[in-house]
Amino acid sequence: MIFANVLSQLPIALPAISYKAVAPELVLFGGALLILLVSATVGKRELPGLYRAIALVAALAEGGFSGYQLYLAQGAKASLAVAGAIAYDGFSAFAGIVVAAILLLAILIGPGFIKRIAGDGPEFLVLMLISAMGATVMAQGEDLIVIFIGLEILSIALYVMVGYRIGDGLAREAAFKYFILGGFSSAIFLYGIALVYGATGTTNLAKIGAFLALNVLTHDGVLLFGLALLLLGFGFKVSAVPFHLWSPDVYQGAPTSVTGYMAAMAKVGAFAALIRVFDIAFAGQIVQWRPIVVGLAILSMVFGALFALRQRELKKILAYSSINHAGFILLGVYAGTAAAISNTLFYLIAYAVIVVGTFGLVSIVQDSIGVSEGSCSLDQLRGLARSRPALATVTAIMVLAQAGAPFTTGFLAKFSIIVSVVEIREYWVAVVAMLSAAIAVAFYLRIVLAMFRGEPEEVEGERVLAIQGAATEAPARRQALAWIGVSLSLVFTVGFGIFPQPLLDLAARAHIVG
Amino acid sequence: MTIPGSWYLVVAALLFGLGAFGVLTRRNVIVMFMSLELMLNAVNLTFVSYARMLNDVGGQVDVFFVLVVAAAEVVVGLGIIVAIFRQRATVTADDISSLKG
Numbered sequence: 081m082i083f084a085n086v087l088s089q090l091p092i093a094l095p096a097i098s099y100k101a102v103a104p105e106l107v108l109f110g111g112a113l114l115i116l117l118v119s120a121t122v123g124k125r126e127l128p129g130l131y132r133a134i135a136l137v138a139a140l141a142e143g144g145f146s147g148y149q150l151y152l153a154q155g156a157k158a159s160l161a162v163a164g165a166i167a168y169d170g171f172s173a174f175a176g177i178v179v180a181a182i183l184l185l186a187i188l189i190g191p192g193f194i195k196r197i198a199g200d201g202p203e204f205l206v207l208m209l210i211s212a213m214g215a216t217v218m219a220q221g222e223d224l225i226v227i228f229i230g231l232e233i234l235s236i237a238l239y240v241m242v243g244y245r246i247g248d249g250l251a252r253e254a255a256f257k258y259f260i261l262g263g264f265s266s267a268i269f270l271y272g273i274a275l276v277y278g279a280t281g282t283t284n285l286a287k288i289g290a291f292l293a294l295n296v297l298t299h300d301g302v303l304l305f306g307l308a309l310l311l312l313g314f315g316f317k318v319s320a321v322p323f324h325l326w327s328p329d330v331y332q333g334a335p336t337s338v339t340g341y342m343a344a345m346a347k348v349g350a351f352a353a354l355i356r357v358f359d360i361a362f363a364g365q366i367v368q369w370r371p372i373v374v375g376l377a378i379l380s381m382v383f384g385a386l387f388a389l390r391q392r393e394l395k396k397i398l399a400y401s402s403i404n405h406a407g408f409i410l411l412g413v414y415a416g417t418a419a420a421i422s423n424t425l426f427y428l429i430a431y432a433v434i435v436v437g438t439f440g441l442v443s444i445v446q447d448s449i450g451v452s453e454g455s456c457s458l459d460q461l462r463g464l465a466r467s468r469p470a471l472a473t474v475t476a477i478m479v480l481a482q483a484g485a486p487f488t489t490g491f492l493a494k495f496s497i498i499v500s501v502v503e504i505r506e507y508w509v510a511v512v513a514m515l516s517a518a519i520a521v522a523f524y525l526r527i528v529l530a531m532f533r534g535e536p537e538e539v540e541g542e543r544v545l546a547i548q549g550a551a552t553e554a555p556a557r558r559q560a561l562a563w564i565g566v567s568l569s570l571v572f573t574v575g576f577g578i579f580p581q582p583l584l585d586l587a588a589r590a591h592i593v594g
Numbered sequence: 595m596t597i598p599g600s601w602y603l604v605v606a607a608l609l610f611g612l613g614a615f616g617v618l619t620r621r622n623v624i625v626m627f628m629s630l631e632l633m634l635n636a637v638n639l640t641f642v643s644y645a646r647m648l649n650d651v652g653g654q655v656d657v658f659f660v661l662v663v664a665a666a667e668v669v670v671g672l673g674i675i676v677a678i679f680r681q682r683a684t685v686t687a688d689d690i691s692s693l694k695g
Binding site for chain 1: 610
């Protein structure tokens with residue numbers, strides 16, 4: 081009764097929702113719901129083919145729609161929708177394409193290996209689609225709270241995926257570590273939002289930008305502390321040094337196919353939001369945040385490369401390599417020009433495809449030598465080139481692409497970021513970046529050497545036989561779809577490495593017009 | 595006597611610091627988890643105080659979003675803790691430290 085009274089007196093003005101603007105999210109979330117619905121209504125719970133088909137269609141639809149948006153949005157100003165909380169522009173459309181690419185590869189690679197751990201249930205693909213939706217929300221968020229919600233949708237789904245091998249001690253520990261430190265960083269991020277809100281009176285990025293352009297804060301301590309906390313939160317999420325402590329453990333403990341997916345998706349979401357928040361809304365505060373960002377970038381590049389050198393565990397080496405990559409991407413944020421943002425997007429798609437492909441290969445390697453999806457030491461790779469030459473060669477190409485070998489997208493990505501840094505005349509930063517890339521080559525080569533040197537150990541053969549006996553189907557069949565995913569990422573990496581122009585043009589279209 | 599808004603902000607900052615300290619130093623997994631919730635609620639208090647000081651309803655609405663997210667986090671977090679507890683019958687962080695950086 082009272083409620084009805086209130087309603088009649090104060091008509092609540094609902095914002096007009098532009099479904100076109102939120103279509104990427106709707107498609108991904110719809111796909112996830114559909115899979116759940118099918119698994120609940122059809123008597124049989126395990127329909128891997130159907131689930132995978134639905135997920136693939138959702139990913140392709142999301143990618144296709146984002147591509148169409150990118151085509152439309154060419155150079156146009158960001159359109160705001162849903163009461164200004166969601167932006168859709170070339171930038172978010174490009175991020176949507178990256179998300180679709182990651183999803184496509186991960187759907188092809190992941191489920192076959194997850195099946196051995198947790199069966200053919202619908203959960204894995206549902207979690208994957210939902211976390212991808214979180215990443216698109218982050219890329220489109222024009223309001224700090226919306227970005228926070230996107231971050232949480234992404235992270236909470238990832239916490240579950242990391243803990244998939246719950247029977248294994250390392251995996252449980254990894255899931256718990258990821259959860260506690262992820263929650264910790266989310267709380268810090270949120271406190272940053274609260275302080276920015278206190279200083280500017282709004283959480284909307286467009287309004288924050290307008291407010292800061294018109295007003296000079298006499299006491300900007302609250303705002304700057306808020307900015308620092310936001311950066312700290314993002315630093316945790318992208319695992320920049322010194323907030324990287326969780327990442328090697330989580331990368332090792334999580335199932336390998338999840339590790340690749342997480343490394344790519346979490347970075348795409350976090351960096352898209354980071355660029356929108358800092359390079360656009362807080363562009364006026366660039367003098368204050370630039371030193372922090374460049375500090376994080378340099379620490380990540382240098383220590384990521386150095387720490388990787390003393391590791392013997394393959395997945396931890398790749399974790400430090402992704403910390404090194406995070407440093408490079410942070411340099412793009414640091415440069416902050418329109419060209420630098422395009423180069424950052426190019427780096428993101430190149431990195432995402434390479435990293436999903438590399439971890440997919442690690443999955444296949446682990447499957448072939450008969451270890452679980454958990455850890456895998458360099459010693460176990462010995463003689464892989466002799467026993468599985470094709471696998472070793474493809475792995476070597478992908479690892480070298482991570483190192484930035486010419487004729488791969490990895491090289492162009494690093495090169496274009498360094499060009500952006502040189503363009504803003506910060507030569508010493510560019511020199512440090514190149515040095516760190518040179519150090520990084522050393523540990524990438526160690527992985528390649530481990531595969532191509534030495535005979536396979538005698539024990540290995542027996543172990544492979546034992547596992548093959550235990551598995552219900554031959555590894556070759558299990559790996560078939562994973563090979564398709566890996567081949568796609570290889571073709572992408574080498575193809576666009578040799579003919580990069582279409583991809584560069586696409587990224588150049590995607591810059592944000594403030 | 596009216597209490598100035600900044601007092602609430604100070605209380606919220608103290609609570610947040612307390613929560614952060616708890617997450618970083620306590621050994622019991624459940625207590626770490628509680629400290630995390632304390633941090634989120636300190637943020638809620640900050641939002642509400644600012645909303646009051648700025649005479650803007652936006653901050654109060656943000657609190658609802660935070661509450662929902664915190665609830666979702668509880669679901670997953672407790673799930674993970676229960677899974678750990680089932681295997682080890684103990685919930686101190688010292689026992690889950692076989693992974694080292």
